[in-house]
Each structure stands twice: as structure tokens, then as C-alpha cells.
Amino acid sequence: MSQDRVPLTPEQALLHGLLGPAETKIVLVVMDGLGGLPVESGGPTELEAALTPNLDRLAAEGTVGLSIPVAPGITPGSGVGHLALFGYDPVANPVGRGILEALGIGMEVGPGEVAVRGNFCTLAADGTVADRRAGRISTDECRRLVEKLRAMVRVEGVELAFEPVRDYRMVVRMRGEGLGDRVNDTDPLENGLRPLHPQGEDEPSRRTARLTAELLLQVRAALAGEHPANYLLLRGFSALPHFPPLAEVYGVRAAALALYPTYRGLARLVGMTVLDAGRTLDEEMAALARHWGEHDFFFVHHKPTDSAGEDGDFARKAAAIEALDAALPSILALNPDVLVVTGDHSTPARMKAHSFHPVPLLLWAPATVRPDEVSTFGERPCMRGGLGQLLAKDLMPVVLAHAHRLKKYGA
Amino acid sequence: MSQDRVPLTPEQALLHGLLGPAETKIVLVVMDGLGGLPVESGGPTELEAALTPNLDRLAAEGTVGLSIPVAPGITPGSGVGHLALFGYDPVANPVGRGILEALGIGMEVGPGEVAVRGNFCTLAADGTVADRRAGRISTDECRRLVEKLRAMVRVEGVELAFEPVRDYRMVVRMRGEGLGDRVNDTDPLENGLRPLHPQGEDEPSRRTARLTAELLLQVRAALAGEHPANYLLLRGFSALPHFPPLAEVYGVRAAALALYPTYRGLARLVGMTVLDAGRTLDEEMAALARHWGEHDFFFVHHKPTDSAGEDGDFARKAAAIEALDAALPSILALNPDVLVVTGDHSTPARMKAHSFHPVPLLLWAPATVRPDEVSTFGERPCMRGGLGQLLAKDLMPVVLAHAHRLKKYGA
Numbered sequence: 001m002s003q004d005r006v007p008l009t010p011e012q013a014l015l016h017g018l019l020g021p022a023e024t025k026i027v028l029v030v031m032d033g034l035g036g037l038p039v040e041s042g043g044p045t046e047l048e049a050a051l052t053p054n055l056d057r058l059a060a061e062g063t064v065g066l067s068i069p070v071a072p073g074i075t076p077g078s079g080v081g082h083l084a085l086f087g088y089d090p091v092a093n094p095v096g097r098g099i100l101e102a103l104g105i106g107m108e109v110g111p112g113e114v115a116v117r118g119n120f121c122t123l124a125a126d127g128t129v130a131d132r133r134a135g136r137i138s139t140d141e142c143r144r145l146v147e148k149l150r151a152m153v154r155v156e157g158v159e160l161a162f163e164p165v166r167d168y169r170m171v172v173r174m175r176g177e178g179l180g181d182r183v184n185d186t187d188p189l190e191n192g193l194r195p196l197h198p199q200g201e202d203e204p205s206r207r208t209a210r211l212t213a214e215l216l217l218q219v220r221a222a223l224a225g226e227h228p229a230n231y232l233l234l235r236g237f238s239a240l241p242h243f244p245p246l247a248e249v250y251g252v253r254a255a256a257l258a259l260y261p262t263y264r265g266l267a268r269l270v271g272m273t274v275l276d277a278g279r280t281l282d283e284e285m286a287a288l289a290r291h292w293g294e295h296d297f298f299f300v301h302h303k304p305t306d307s308a309g310e311d312g313d314f315a316r317k318a319a320a321i322e323a324l325d326a327a328l329p330s331i332l333a334l335n336p337d338v339l340v341v342t343g344d345h346s347t348p349a350r351m352k353a354h355s356f357h358p359v360p361l362l363l364w365a366p367a368t369v370r371p372d373e374v375s376t377f378g379e380r381p382c383m384r385g386g387l388g389q390l391l392a393k394d395l396m397p398v399v400l401a402h403a404h405r406l407k408k409y410g411a
Numbered sequence: 412m413s414q415d416r417v418p419l420t421p422e423q424a425l426l427h428g429l430l431g432p433a434e435t436k437i438v439l440v441v442m443d444g445l446g447g448l449p450v451e452s453g454g455p456t457e458l459e460a461a462l463t464p465n466l467d468r469l470a471a472e473g474t475v476g477l478s479i480p481v482a483p484g485i486t487p488g489s490g491v492g493h494l495a496l497f498g499y500d501p502v503a504n505p506v507g508r509g510i511l512e513a514l515g516i517g518m519e520v521g522p523g524e525v526a527v528r529g530n531f532c533t534l535a536a537d538g539t540v541a542d543r544r545a546g547r548i549s550t551d552e553c554r555r556l557v558e559k560l561r562a563m564v565r566v567e568g569v570e571l572a573f574e575p576v577r578d579y580r581m582v583v584r585m586r587g588e589g590l591g592d593r594v595n596d597t598d599p600l601e602n603g604l605r606p607l608h609p610q611g612e613d614e615p616s617r618r619t620a621r622l623t624a625e626l627l628l629q630v631r632a633a634l635a636g637e638h639p640a641n642y643l644l645l646r647g648f649s650a651l652p653h654f655p656p657l658a659e660v661y662g663v664r665a666a667a668l669a670l671y672p673t674y675r676g677l678a679r680l681v682g683m684t685v686l687d688a689g690r691t692l693d694e695e696m697a698a699l700a701r702h703w704g705e706h707d708f709f710f711v712h713h714k715p716t717d718s719a720g721e722d723g724d725f726a727r728k729a730a731a732i733e734a735l736d737a738a739l740p741s742i743l744a745l746n747p748d749v750l751v752v753t754g755d756h757s758t759p760a761r762m763k764a765h766s767f768h769p770v771p772l773l774l775w776a777p778a779t780v781r782p783d784e785v786s787t788f789g790e791r792p793c794m795r796g797g798l799g800q801l802l803a804k805d806l807m808p809v810v811l812a813h814a815h816r817l818k819k820y821g822a
Contacts, residue, residue, distance in 0.1 A: 037781050041472070045781070070820060071425060072801060073808030080821030090821060091425060097822035236822065354819055356812040357781050380797075383783050389799035 019251040024337035024403040033306030035346025035359040048378035050321040054328040060375035062364035065387025081344030087396035096238020103265025120168040120229035134229035152222040180204030187233035245271025258301035309347030338365040365402035430662040435748035435814040444717030446757025446770040459789035461732040465739040471786035473775035476798025486767040492755030498807035507649020514676025531579040531640035545640035563633040591615030598644035656682025669712035720758030749776040776813040
């Protein structure tokens with residue numbers, strides 16, 4: 001069951017006994033989906049096209065390289081990409097779709113609870129799925145239907161919470177004793193087929209499956225008169241993975257600044273304190289300064305790079321990078337000992353999607369850095385940077401070392 | 412027992428559930444023993460000396476790096492080198508000498524069969540080995556002796572096949588029920604010692620050992636009047652490893668084009684369809700074009716680079732590279748989506764042998780490649796290429812990613 005504590009990775013275990021206290025401050029800036037591609041032969045990537053005087057200065061004074069989020073060739077989702085950057089093993093301990101969706105809307109999910117993503121759908125009279133997305137109903141309609149479920153659906157032995165997400169998407173959270181999350185999706189993945197019956201792979205999951213079957217009966221009754229959305233398809237039953245907290249694994253008092261709930265949720269998963277980052281990058285920087293004395297590790301998340309990449313908007317992605325560049329002096333004014341700027345994965349505007357390409361990585365640490373020959377921050381310069389190509393899970397030890405947090409290993 | 416199915420590597424397992432269909436075409440060109448060394452200080456390697464306008468163009472448009480066949484410092488044999496390129500773990504699942512020798516002469520070995528390499532030797536009257544290679548008898552003499560064994564040796568309970576290889580070397584194949592391959596070599600490795608008695612480590616292998624002991628008695632009787640070759644030393648008992656096929660692991664319909672039997676055999680080991688490649692590189696290219704519609708992954712093997720390297724012939728190796736370069740336009744004319752050019756290992760002419768040096772690697776994929784700053788294909792340019800230094804086993808996921816065959820990992 002996912003509620004079992006996630007074991008340390010070999011890299012994390014290696015640090016055990018090496019951690020030492022230090023009065024150093026670390027900032028990890030994650031530009032979501034930072035890595036890009038040229039749109040025309042011989043042209044620049046988004047990062048190379050952006051005017052980034054501060055990043056270039058840091059690249060010149062520091063060292064750069066490329067981060068491989070999970071493994072060569074693998075395109076990570078957001079959860080996977082961040083957990084890897086934080087040094088956890090997202091392959092052995094995946095964060096399920098239900099949990100990520102709940103985190104994404106700021107819904108609290110506690111230990112032992114199970115979250116699952118629900119899609120409103122249209123069920124035909126013969127019990128087959130006529131439209132898996134119920135004609136892509138509006139978010140307002142989704143909210144109305146969720147209210148109806150809140151009012152009408154009750155399942156003995158479990159406390160249910162329903163939250164709308166967007167369009168036809170919503171989340172169900174189950175709170176109760178002995179729930180497991182190894183339950184199949186009920187979504188048949190194609191119109192014209194019947195929804196699948198929920199079944200559990202182990203005893204706690206069979207309990208979840210039984211409760212879910214009762215839940216679905218009631219949903220069907222509650223939505224009987226509705227059109228087009230008269231049923232729910234469920235995907236990604238998942239419990240909260242219990243990751244050992246950053247404080248224990250790396251000895252840092254970590255705080256997160258993120259404007260989007262998903263990333264605050266991911267930070268909470270690894271035990272970071274989530275600060276109020278406000279609503280803009282400027283407010284995020286002000287919050288960083290305000291809380292500077294309280295923590296020694298700050299995860300600063302910047303979303304617009306990814307959003308622009310997903311939209312295929314090269315210029316807007318470059319502008320999002322420039323916006324972050326312009327915010328760097330306010331971080332540097334706080335005198336961090338180690339500043340890292342990278343991404344959780346690539347989102348090339350040309351591909352309008354996450355990609356498998358390694359991600360530019362910059363490490364600035366005046367006291368300890370070995371400078372390389374690179375003086376600008378971009379995909380191509382990073383290929384010849386001093387950090388080489390690094391698996392994301394190896395970043396945290398390097399960062400801690402630069403922050404004087406790691407003692408010598410072995411006599 | 413080696414007939415057990417080889418488990419997936421962690422890298423292969425990670426792809427499970429990520430594979431998706433796509434109408435893309437992949438070509439993997441393996442120049443055997445491609446990697447080289449300068450023969451004089453400051454001079455070029457074989458690849459750097461060769462005139463390779465097509466490879467240089469592909470390097471400029473694509474990205475390059477270095478492939479580490481097995482692990483840093485390890486010099487691989489041909490079987491190991493190819494299996495690593497195909498993404499399998501050749502360390503945990505070695506292909507035995509008997510199997511490789513059989514593949515090398517185009518001898519079929521099926522599941523449950525055991526192949527072993529035989530060396531004709533000279534046994535002295537006192538039962539010790541006087542000459543482990545029987546004075547390096549000619550291949551004709553080898554053929555004559557093999558005919559004699561075929562005519563005279565019969566062992567109850569097993570079907571035997573004898574095939575000459577070259578000089579004093581031959582292969583024995585055993586076909587029968589319940590045969591194991593965990594049997595020691597009978598070669599004492601030094602003249603003046605007695606051949607070792609075959610012994611099995613488990614029950615099926617003890618059966619093989621008993622049958623082998625009977626076989627060796629009959630060989631001694633059959634060759635009693637011969638000189639200098641009057642006995643056989645056996646090495647590398649091995650059964651066919653049962654690798655999960657490429658179709659299953661990577662979702663590709665793979666075909667192999669190779670002029671040499673060893674490489675066709677290796678391709679068959681991982682489930683490739685072996686096409687008739689003809690007798691020359693031109694015919695190999697014509698066969699590629701002819702079968703282009705039937706498969707979506709093509710392994711194209713080029714042997715002369717390795718042969719020239721083994722012979723210590725720098726100029727001939729450079730010429731072999733140029734010959735492959737000249738064939739590239741006919742591959743490009745087919746419009747592959749991903750074209751990879753690399754080697755299974757290095758064979759520097761200066762060393763006249765396989766070596767441990769990383770192997771130049773070129774990846775060309777117009778739709779997805781992130782170009783680097785390298786515009787020629789050679790060992791030194793590859794050191795600063797965008798692919799960095801990659802373990803060979805990580806190549807397949809990268810290739811599949813560029814061919815749009817892998818879905819996003821994690822929510």
C-alpha cells in the first residue's frame with residue numbers, strides 16, 4: 001500500500017551520517033518546462049532567444065550542465081519531474097493521478113485517504129459510454145453537478161468529498177479506515193463500451209472497490225435525470241505516498257513558494273513548509289525576502305515557462321524566462337550561498353508538450369563553485385558545462401555539498 | 412538454466428506502459444568496432460581521417476555523443492556490444508562462447524539445445540595435452556576431421572551436430588531432452604596438463620556432462636590414428652538465452668541486415684526478422700529499400716571497420732568508414748524519422764583489437780533533435796556533443812523517444 005513509508009534511494013541513504021549543520025542558504029528555482037528546442041534549423045531555443053543578463057552572469061560565475069529528469073528518453077509528468085529534482089525516486093514511488101489532481105486544486109489529502117479523478121460522462125440507455133467527456137460540459141455545469149453529488153451521495157463507512165476541477169473533470173476523495181488504492185480505472189477508454197467494474201488487488205483495495213461500487217450506484221441515481229452528464233468514470237485511485245521529509249533526508253528546513261496548487265502540494269509531499277507566495281512573481285519574491293530568516297532551503301516555482309511551451313508559444317516562453325531573469329537580483333540581494341536554476345523537464349514550444357530532452361541546469365555558489373568555460377545560459381552552452389549531464393536525483397547531494405552540508409565520507 | 416526467460420532490465424521495465432504506436436521509421440547503423448585512436452600524437456583517429464561528408468552533415472543537423480558499451484573500462488566482445496546497443500543486459504545474461512561460435516558460422520541453435528566450441532588438440536600417450544591447438548591444423552584438415560566425427564560418433568539420448576569453423580576450431584551442438592549448460596570447460600588452458608572431466612552444476616547440466624563424457628570417449632576412439640589432431644578440448648557450453656523480443660520490449664517490428672552470420676544470429680536472439688542482405692554493402696542498401704515498408708526498425712550492420720581495425724590497418728578502416736558514408740544517401744532517400752550511426756565497441760587499428768574506449772554516436776531526427784555545436788563526426792567532436800556520454804543500454808529509450816513512441820511518464 002502506498003501509505004507505507006517510501007524507502008530512501010541509494011543516493012539519499014549515502015548521505016546518512018554525512019549531514020552536518022551549516023548556516024548556509026540554498027535557493028532552488030524551478031522554471032517549469034524550461035528546456036526547449038529551436039523552431040527553425042540553426043535557430044535558438046526559447047532560453048537561448050531570451051535576453052537573460054542575470055542568468056548569463058550567473059552562468060559565467062557559476063557552472064552549468066544538463067539535468068536528465070528520470071532517465072534518458074523518458075518524458076516526465078510534473079509530479080515525477082519535481083520529485084526527481086527533490087532527490088526522490090518517482091519511478092518506484094509514483095504519485096497517482098488522483099493525488100496529483102487533488103493537489104492541483106489545493107484539496108488536502110491525508111495519510112490513509114484515497115483520491116481519484118472523476119470524469120463526467122454520458123451513459124447510453126444500454127449502459128455503454130456514449131461520450132467519455134459528456135460533451136465537454138462547462139466548468140459551471142461541473143460545479144453544479146458536484147453540488148448535487150455532495151447533497152445526494154452518502155456511502156456508509158466512508159466520508160466522501162467531491163471537488164470540481166475544470167470542464168468535465170472532478171475529484172473524489174475517500175476518507176475512512178483501511179482503504180487501499182490498488183483499484184482499476186473504471187474508464188473503458190473508448191466510447192461504446194461499458195464502464196469497468198472497480199476491483200481491488202489486495203484486501204484494503206477490495207474494500208475501496210466495494211465502497212466505490214456503492215458510490216457509483218448512487219451517482220447514477222443522483223444524475224439519472226441529467227443530460228449530457230449522467231455518470232462518472234474514475235481514473236487513478238491513489239493514496240498519498242509517504243515520502244521521508246526533506247528535513248530528515250537532507251537536514252534542511254525547506255520552504256516552498258509556488259503560485260500553483262499542484263506544486264505546493266508536491267512540496268508538502270516531501271515535507272516542505274508551504275509559504276504564501278501571493279499571486280504574482282513579484283509577490284513571490286517579496287514572500288521569499290519576508291521569510292528568508294526562517295528557512296535554509298527555498299524551492300521557488302515559476303510556471304509560465306511551461307504554460308507557454310504547452311501552448312506552443314515560443315515568444316511567450318522566452319518572455320516568461322526573461323521575467324524570471326529580471327527577478328533574480330532580488331534573490332541575489334538576499335545573499336544565498338547556493339543558487340540553482342533549472343527545470344523539472346523540457347516543454348519545447350515546438351512540441352507543445354513535455355518532452356524527454358535534458359534540462360538546462362545552472363549552479364551558482366561563490367564559495368565553492370568550479371567555474372567552467374560557459375558564460376551564457378542556454379541548451380547548447382549547457383552541453384559543454386562543468387556539471388555535465390546529471391540525473392536529477394543526483395542534484396540534491398551536489399547542492400548540499402556546495403552549501404557545506406556534507407562531511408567527508410570514509411576515513 | 413539459460414533457457415529461462417531473461418528478465419527485463421530496469422530501463423526496459425520503465426518503458427512498459429509508455430509504448431505507443433507511431434508511423435515512424437528508425438534505422439540503427441552499426442559500424443562494427445567504429446571507435447579508434449590516433450596512430451601518431453596529434454593525429455586523427457580513423458573516423459576523423461576518413462572523408463565523411465554525409466556523416467558530417469548529419470552531425471551538423473543532428474546531435475552526437477559517445478556510447479559506453481557496457482561500463483567504463485570494459486572491452487566488450489561482439490555479442491555483448493550488440494546486445495547492449497539493443498538495450499539488453501549482456502552482463503547478467505551473457506551469450507556463451509559456444510552459442511556465439513555457432514551463430515558465427517550460421518549454425519541454427521534452438522531453445523533447449525547446447526552448443527560448445529571445440530578445439531582440435533594433440534593428446535600425448537600419457538593423456539596430457541601436448542598441443543592445445545594441434546599445431547594449428549588447416550581449415551581443410553579441420554573439415555576432414557569433422558566429417559570423420561560425423562560418421563563415427565553416436566551418443567544415445569542426444570542428437571549431435573559437428574561443424575568446422577576455422578583452423579583447429581569447430582562447434583558441437585547437442586539436441587535432446589533436459590540438457591543444461593552449466594558445464595565446465597574441459598580445456599586445461601596449458602599444455603602438459605590433462606583435459607578436465609566435464610561436470611555439471613545442476614541436474615540438467617550433469618546430464619549434459621555425462622553425455623559429453625561419452626562423446627569424448629568416442630572422439631578419442633575415432634581420432635586415435637590421427638596426428639597431430641587426435642582429440643577435442645571443449646569450451647563454453649552454452650544454451651540459447653531467451654531474450655524477450657524487441658517487439659514486446661520496445662514495440663518495434665525490427666529487421667536486421669547483416670552480411671555476417673554472427674550478427675544475423677544476434678539479431679535473431681532478440682527477435683528481429685533477418686532479411687537477406689546480399690553479399691555487398693550496395694546489396695544491403697538495396698535490401699533495405701526493398702523491405703522498407705515491412706518493418707519500422709532496421710538494424711544495419713557494417714563489418715569491414717572492425718576487420719580492418721583487428722588487422723591494424725588504419726587506412727583500410729578509414730576507407731571502410733568512407734564506404735558506409737557513401738551509402739548513407741540511399742538510407743536518407745527512404746526518409747527515416749530517426750537515424751542512428753554508432754558502433755558496438757571500438758577497434759583501434761593501433762591496438763589491433765577491440766578496446767574499451769567509448770564509441771562515437773550520432774543521432775539524426777529532424778522533428779525532435781536538439782542540435783549541438785558539433786558539425787563533424789569524430790571522436791573529439793563527439794566529446795562535446797549534446798548526447799554526452801551515454802551507456803549503450805540507454806540508447807533505445809532515447810531513440811524511441813525521438814520516434815514519438817513513448818508516452819509521458821507519470822501524471
